[in-house]
Amino acid sequence: MPKRRLSGQQAKRIARQQADKLLDAELATADTEAGKVLSRFSKQADVEAEDGTVWRCHLRRHLGDVVCGDKVAWLRQSDGTGVIVSCEPCRNRLYRPDSFGKMRAVASNIDQMLITIAPEPEPFAGMIDRYLVVAENMAVKPILLLNKSDLLTPVLRKRMDALLSDYRALDYMIIELSALSEPGLDRLQSQLCGKTSIFAGQSGVGKSSIIQTLLPNEALKIGELSEQLAKGRHTTTHTRLYHFAGGGDCIDSPGIREFGLWHFTADEVLKGFIELRELAEQCKFRDCQHRHEPGCAILAANHAEEISQRRFESYQRIVQSLDEVHVKD
Numbered sequence: 001m002p003k004r005r006l007s008g009q010q011a012k013r014i015a016r017q018q019a020d021k022l023l024d025a026e027l028a029t030a031d032t033e034a035g036k037v038l039s040r041f042s043k044q045a046d047v048e049a050e051d052g053t054v055w056r057c058h059l060r061r062h063l064g065d066v067v068c069g070d071k072v073a074w075l076r077q078s079d080g081t082g083v084i085v086s087c088e089p090c091r092n093r094l095y096r097p098d099s100f101g102k103m104r105a106v107a108s109n110i111d112q113m114l115i116t117i118a119p120e121p122e123p124f125a126g127m128i129d130r131y132l133v134v135a136e137n138m139a140v141k142p143i144l145l146l147n148k149s150d151l152l153t154p155v156l157r158k159r160m161d162a163l164l165s166d167y168r169a170l171d172y173m174i175i176e177l178s179a180l181s182e183p184g185l186d187r188l189q190s191q192l193c194g195k196t197s198i199f200a201g202q203s204g205v206g207k208s209s210i211i212q213t214l215l216p217n218e219a220l221k222i223g224e225l226s227e228q229l230a231k232g233r234h235t236t237t238h239t240r241l242y243h244f245a246g247g248g249d250c251i252d253s254p255g256i257r258e259f260g261l262w263h264f265t266a267d268e269v270l271k272g273f274i275e276l277r278e279l280a281e282q283c284k285f286r287d288c289q290h291r292h293e294p295g296c297a298i299l300a301a302n303h304a305e306e307i308s309q310r311r312f313e314s315y316q317r318i319v320q321s322l323d324e325v326h327v328k329d
């Protein structure tokens with residue numbers, strides 16, 4: 001049989017596979033070090049070695065998702081860079097959709113989610129509920145941060161109080177603070193101690209500003225709100241982990257404009273509404289959809305005004321949206 005000639009692309013692929021195999025064999029016998037990913041870029045990552053130095057590392061092709069907070073094994077290279085060889089299984093991982101609707105991992109091994117809002121930009125309805133669904137499903141403690149308290153006029157305070165009243169009633173921790181002044185920062189600081197916390201929330205609410213105030217020796221990018229709104233761009237472009245001197249880490253991440261929960265099931269959405277998930281146990285039918293079934297404890301509680309109607313509608317809207325959008329993965 002005549003030997004088939006390889007196309008240029010095939011030859012390149014085979015050469016790459018052979019080089020990969022050689023490197024794999026080399027890495028299998030090499031002494032790797034433990035490290036923690038501080039930030040992930042498209043093809044590289046910053047890894048913190050156990051001695052505290054930070055190394056720009058390449059990633060082995062087979063690794064898949066390696067994100068901020070992951071614990072990895074890596075190798076120092078002679079050119080001053082490193083190679084991540086393997087990634088430890090993580091405790092939990094936060095995902096969110098990118099601008100194409102594809103789910104992307106953002107960060108791993110998180111204890112707390114700081115859901116940040118501010119009087120400006122105006123919070124959009126349902127955003128807190130969506131973050132709570134994510135946090136409850138990750139078994140991560142949610143804390144609501146009301147930043148920019150210095151901007152609270154009586155009218156804005158009334159608006160924020162109304163928005164937060166549902167969460168207060170559910171006993172979620174709420175911390176009011178300003179990145180520009182002291183009050184509130186102490187309370188936040190004591191909550192962050194010894195834990196890994198991720199700041200989440202709309203672009204411009206002041207996530208990076210708060211971290212900057214807590215960590216004056218770091219240099220975070222802070223954006224003018226008018227610029228952010230005009231450009232429709234986020235100031236923080238890469239998720240990054242920072243350490244507190246007294247123990248504990250915090251993760252800054254880019255703000256988001258839209259927060260789809262397409263990767264969740266209706267049951268998982270219910271899990272994120274703590275008052276509804278308790279009631280659901282009393283529904284007559286085990287597979288109750290809480291839409292119009294007889295004996296539905298959630299519908300009964302809503303009718304009797306024992307639960308927040310706004311939260312119930314928010315739950316319904318999210319569940320509806322699961323049917324509407326096509327999951328891309």
Ligand SMILES: Nc1nc2c(ncn2[C@@H]2O[C@H](COP(=O)(O)OP(=O)(O)OP(=O)(O)O)[C@@H](O)[C@H]2O)c(=O)[nH]1
Pocket residue numbers: 147148149150151177178179180181201202203204205206207208209210221222223224225228233234235236237253254255256
């Ligand atoms: N008045 C006031 N302004 C604040 C406060 N915190 C942040 N800002 C301002 O809000 C704007 C946005 O702050 P950033 O820290 O860049 O916001 P961010 O949430 O990190 O935004 P992204 O990185 O785009 O997600 C900046 O102009 C800050 O100076 C605050 O407590 N009070």
Ligand SMILES: [Mg+2]
Pocket residue numbers: 207208209221235236252253254255
């Ligand atoms: Mg930022």
Ligand SMILES: [Zn+2]
Pocket residue numbers: 280283284288289290291293295296297298299
């Ligand atoms: Zn029901």
